[in-house]
Amino acid sequence: MVPAPAPPSAAPAGARPPALELAGVDLLHPDGTDAAGLPRTVRALDGVDLTARAGTVTALVGPSGSGKSSLLAVAAALVRPTAGSVRLDGQELTGLPEPELARVRRTRIGVVFQQPNLLPSLTALEQLVLTAHVRGARGARLAGARERAAGLLELVGLSAAAGRRPHQLSGGQRQRVNIARALMARPRVLLADEPTAALDRERSREIAELLVSATRRFGTATVLVTHDPGLVPLADRCATMLDGRLRLDPAPAGRGRDGDQAARSSSTITS
Numbered sequence: 001m002v003p004a005p006a007p008p009s010a011a012p013a014g015a016r017p018p019a020l021e022l023a024g025v026d027l028l029h030p031d032g033t034d035a036a037g038l039p040r041t042v043r044a045l046d047g048v049d050l051t052a053r054a055g056t057v058t059a060l061v062g063p064s065g066s067g068k069s070s071l072l073a074v075a076a077a078l079v080r081p082t083a084g085s086v087r088l089d090g091q092e093l094t095g096l097p098e099p100e101l102a103r104v105r106r107t108r109i110g111v112v113f114q115q116p117n118l119l120p121s122l123t124a125l126e127q128l129v130l131t132a133h134v135r136g137a138r139g140a141r142l143a144g145a146r147e148r149a150a151g152l153l154e155l156v157g158l159s160a161a162a163g164r165r166p167h168q169l170s171g172g173q174r175q176r177v178n179i180a181r182a183l184m185a186r187p188r189v190l191l192a193d194e195p196t197a198a199l200d201r202e203r204s205r206e207i208a209e210l211l212v213s214a215t216r217r218f219g220t221a222t223v224l225v226t227h228d229p230g231l232v233p234l235a236d237r238c239a240t241m242l243d244g245r246l247r248l249d250p251a252p253a254g255r256g257r258d259g260d261q262a263a264r265s266s267s268t269i270t271s
């Protein structure tokens, strides 16, 4: 059974907490020892504050080594920060025991990496259904998951390829399967780490547009890490990492919509 989301922590009456909120986040990685044999560390994140609302896309840019992947790893609850707070729908994640954190990852966070990492022996449809099976769906719920998987493949333009295995798909199609798979659990937060890096310009734009339309439709708070400046205008706003620090660029005119409105009006593929 998929447990119900944990209740958000107290918020002012009428105010809905952001889907994702990082506050004062530091992350230190161990980095060998210095000349005296003392342990050294690399500061990958340095006092990072980031709020991402439902139904909005934040582009995250910055030079190599600036901390973008580290930020995503912390937001995905894959890595615990050295200091600071990470909240999902107002719920503090940093102090949760590992099994509870794993449940949050499985049910409320979708992650899309550059390499789709699909299982070679499974069809596109089976890749999606497997995620529901892993979350414990059986019987009628598994049948419902098959329906949702078929709906998601249609959404990403792959209905006709549902029975194909990864080697029978193009790079762009594999990434579409990857995105559909990340949406299976109805995540609140969608984190994409350079999902277009292996694709040509046209395919990159298509994948970024797909992430934007999925964000609108499902009301996810989406963070898109990219090295491609051409994709930044597709996002609602842009944040730049430099030496572990985050700077939020001013929203362009007409952007920065209220994502919670999108979340309320988002349609859902029924399962």
Ligand SMILES: Nc1ncnc2c1ncn2[C@@H]1O[C@H](COP(=O)(O)OP(=O)(O)OP(=O)(O)O)[C@@H](O)[C@H]1O
Binding pocket: 029, 030, 031, 042, 043, 044, 062, 063, 064, 065, 066, 067, 068, 069, 070, 071, 241
């Ligand atoms: N597991 C790790 N152990 C030690 N240092 C790490 C580890 N992961 C990242 N770092 C260091 O932390 C800093 C931030 O790395 P990160 O991968 O987050 O940057 P990035 O902006 O995503 O880079 P890129 O664009 O090249 O992927 C870098 O100095 C990197 O060398």
